[in-house]
Amino acid sequence: MANKPNFNGHRKQIRAAALLLADLAAMFWAWVLAVAVASGVGRAQFSEWFPLSTLGGVVYTLMTLLVVVSLAVGGQYTRRSAFWEETRVAWRLIVMVALVNFALNFFVQLSNTRTVPVLAWAFVLLMLPLGRLLAREWLIRSGYWVRQALMVGAGDNARQACEAVRRERHMGLRVAGLVDMEAGTGASEAGLQPDAMPVHRMDGDLEAMARRLDCEAIVVALDDHMQRQAGPIVGLLHGAQLEIFVVPALQGLPVQGMQAQHFFSNDVLFLRLQHKLFSRSSRWMKRSIDVLVSGALLLLLSPLMAWVVWRIWREDGAPVIYTQPRVGGDGKDFEFIKFRSMVKDADAILESWKTSQPELYRRYEASNFKLPDDPRVLGVGRWIRRASVDELPQLWNVLRGDMSLVGPRPLLRRELSEYLPDAMALYLQVKPGMTGLWQVSGRSSTTFAQRSMLDSWYARNWSLWVDWVILLKTVRVVLTARGAM
Incomplete structure (x- = not known):
């Protein structure tokens, strides 16, 4: 290998240029698409497709350049x-610049129509992230994006850091191995053996080890009892042409929106935490969105819901709605409603499994109270479950205030004993949701313990942005039926 890791300016310039061109292309085609749509409804001339052909287009172009520079x-x-x-971060900037563009268009007649800029910026919000994903995919396939990283640490913090990096494929880091800083600790003790992640002993020069493993980045992810070693480790890497990341052990803290404050001439970093879910204004905003969206969806989806009612009634008669008491916010029970997807005596059959089919019942409990081949499910029930249509009546729960659009999955009273104690306290402080982090993270393919950890992460880190991301991911999960049973 060369004397220095392959981390040169040439590759950085190609990466930056590809992302920059992707953003410019997204904003150009957003304008073209906006003109095409507006001309189709008689609100613009298609001859305006080139942004510089009108004063409004020139202003839009200047605004896009402002976005790119920022x-x-x-x-x-x-x-x-x-x-x-x-x-x-990109969307927040785009919205602010778009509002300036709209204000200029309102006070100064920049073009014959105000429709095109509104459509163009709306399309930018969609096309810019998509363009970046495509650009990164090309960079990954071309070998310009992915970098090998050496993880310093072999404990729980390192394991979670590895998992986070693995999930964020487009971040472009690939862990080549871990460095065990404790002489007596083996990979199996660190809990990393099942992932077949190579674990190396600390044998001197970290930079030399990184060169040997063809790594361009080092991630220092030590557990709490070893945090004091992070400073000396980073100090040894001064001058090395390696990108260095430090992952503090923050498990159980609300990391979303955490703000860092450093102090001049002191090796002290304050991390300001935010518990937005417990803010009165945040709760009011979340509830307002729940009411508006659930009411609109009930009206919009009423034909589909009527058809499902007819199909269930035709196959197995009444009732078509299944109700069950679930634990809501503050530990109070509420009537959880959904379309009935199982035979009428499904609960009695389940109870009989305890004695007649104990192995099947144990499998049911072990798989997060789900069975992929559950014999109690109706024919139409399999489809409405796979497409998550059976959940639509819960929009009424949301409108009533029993549930939220996004939140932890509502628990049965008997499931409380299985919930992790720390997660339970957080669960009881929020309303359960129609969708949530568990549903977009594998649903039925996850364990109950994983579900409780995901629910507690949501409660600690809630924000309107987190809800928005979960809703977007829910659309993908429903369309692909990923994790459904």
């Missing part, structure tokens, strides 16, 4: 970030 100054073309965090 994103560049913010490091979005050079730094690597998680996709949804990067998108949040």
Whole structure:
């Protein structure tokens, strides 16, 4: 291998140029598409498709350049970030610039129609993240994006860091191995053996080890009792042409929206936490969105719901709605409603399994109270479950205030004993949701313990942006039926 890891300016320039061109292309085609749509409804002339052909288009072009420059100054073309965090920052900037554009268009007649800029910026919100995904996919396939990383640490913090990096494919980090800083700790003790992740002993020079493993980045992810070693480790890497990440052990803290404050001439970092879910204004906004969206969806989806009612009634008669007491916010029970997807005596059959088919019942409990081949499910029930249509009556629960659009999955009273104690306290402080982090993270393919951890993460880290991301992911999960039973 060469004397230095392959982390040169040439590759960085190609990465930055690809992302920059993707953003410019997205904003150009957003304008073209906006003109095409507006001309189709008689609100614009298609001859305006080229942005510089009208005064309104010129202003839009200047605004897009402002967006690109601001994103560049913010490091979005050079730094690597998680996709949804990067998108949040970009969208916030786009919305602010778009509002300036709308204000100019309102006070000064920039073109014959105000429709095109509104449509164009709406399309930018959709097309810019998509363009970046495509650009990164090309960079990954071309070998310009993915970098090998050496993980310093072999404990729980390192394991969680590995999992986070693995899930964020487009961040472009691939862990080549871990460095065990404790002489007596083996990979099996660290809990990493099942992932077949190579674990190396600390044998001196970390930079030399990184060169040997063809790594361009080092991630320091030590557990709590070893945090004091992070400073000396990073100090040894000064001058090395390696990108260095430090992952503090923050398990159980609300990391979403965490703000860092450093102090001049002191090695002290304050992390300001945010519990937005417990803010009165945040709760009011979340409830307002629940009422507006659930009411609109009930009206919009009423024909589909009527058809499902007819199909269930034709196959197995009444009742077509299944109700069950679930534990809601503050530990109070409410009537959870959904379309009946099983035979009428499904609960009695389940109870009989305890004695007649104990192995089947144990499998039911072990698989998060779900069975992929549950014999109690109706023919139409399999379809409405796979497409999540059986959940639509819960829109009424949301409208009533029993549930929210997004939140933890509502628990049965008997499931409380299976819930992790720390997660239980958080669960009881929020309303359960129609969809949530568990549903978009594997649903029936996850364990009950994983479900409780996901629910507690949501409660700690809630924000309107988190809800929005979960709703977008829900659309993908429903369309692909991923994790459904």
